[in-house]
Amino acid sequence: MAIDRESIYRKLADKDWNGLVDVLSEHTTEIRSDPVAKQAIDFFETEFFGDLKTRGGKEALSLLELPHIITQLNPNAFSEQFRVQVVEYKIETQEQLGLHDLSLNLALQHPNLAASKNLLKSIKEKTPERVANATRQNLDIKATKVDQGPPKTVKLFRSKQEENFFLAMRSAFPTYDPYPNVAINAVVDFNAVRHDLTQVEREFFFRGMIDSVVFDSATSYTPLYFFELDSPYHDAEEQKKRDVMKDRIFELANAKLHRIRAYDRSASSVNEFRTLILEVVRGL
Numbered sequence: 001m002a003i004d005r006e007s008i009y010r011k012l013a014d015k016d017w018n019g020l021v022d023v024l025s026e027h028t029t030e031i032r033s034d035p036v037a038k039q040a041i042d043f044f045e046t047e048f049f050g051d052l053k054t055r056g057g058k059e060a061l062s063l064l065e066l067p068h069i070i071t072q073l074n075p076n077a078f079s080e081q082f083r084v085q086v087v088e089y090k091i092e093t094q095e096q097l098g099l100h101d102l103s104l105n106l107a108l109q110h111p112n113l114a115a116s117k118n119l120l121k122s123i124k125e126k127t128p129e130r131v132a133n134a135t136r137q138n139l140d141i142k143a144t145k146v147d148q149g150p151p152k153t154v155k156l157f158r159s160k161q162e163e164n165f166f167l168a169m170r171s172a173f174p175t176y177d178p179y180p181n182v183a184i185n186a187v188v189d190f191n192a193v194r195h196d197l198t199q200v201e202r203e204f205f206f207r208g209m210i211d212s213v214v215f216d217s218a219t220s221y222t223p224l225y226f227f228e229l230d231s232p233y234h235d236a237e238e239q240k241k242r243d244v245m246k247d248r249i250f251e252l253a254n255a256k257l258h259r260i261r262a263y264d265r266s267a268s269s270v271n272e273f274r275t276l277i278l279e280v281v282r283g284l
Contacts, residue, residue: 005036021066045082064090088115161268165229168273177215184208187223193252230261
């Protein structure tokens with residue numbers, strides 16, 4: 001069936017893109033050979049984006065499917081420049097509309113485009129988990145939102161002595177895995193000791209921490225050694241009560257809890273702590 005030239009001219013004048021796509025879809029083989037069809041494509045490329053920008057939003061996103069329809073029928077229907085523009089405009093529009101998964105997936109499909117590079121760079125700087133999540137089908141990655149400015153976090157160790165003690169633990173047990181600040185309930189079987197604990201001790205059981213625990217990763221992280229680093233802070237009456245409860249829990253668990261205290265600052269270096277830890281372990 002011959003191309004209806006009058007219909008094409010009318011749709012071009014009215015910027016009836018949907019109708020134009022319908023006509024061109026019926027004549028996919030003539031799109032680049034017939035002068036009228038070629039004129040329609042050229043006009044489409046020249047005027048389409050100008051009209052698209054006046055519409056914006058979801059309507060613009062819907063219209064962006066029209067070039068895709070023609071391209072599916074004839075991959076060479078549009079120029080390379082126009083096809084790039086369509087993809088980039090689609091990425092930007094999807095992102096503006098909050099369709100972040102769609103824009104990211106499209107950017108990953110066309111990583112060399114300028115819009116893709118800009119989006120991926122922005123995501124990697126702010127929410128890198130989005131990129132990781134989009135590249136995997138069987139995993140889901142989420143993260144909390146953050147604002148500009150530094151995070152309101154604190155360091156793991158409250159003093160240099162605590163840090164030196166942990167570094168000494170790592171040095172003393174190179175084939176094991178020392179962990180700092182481990183919850184008591186993570187390493188002691190509550191059901192095995194609960195009946196011998198008072199109500200206060202039971203409550204403490206789920207709040208108490210151990211300064212350092214050495215695990216054996218080769219046996220599914222079985223805890224091997226337990227260490228507490230005592231300081232003048234432990235001389236306070238309330239802390240003494242907590243220490244008594246902690247010692248009692250470990251006695252009931254039949255697990256030895258070692259307490260180390262350095263009264264001299266010079267004796268709290270990494271090497272001094274390491275020597276003392278090794279002496280304790282060798283005496284077991």
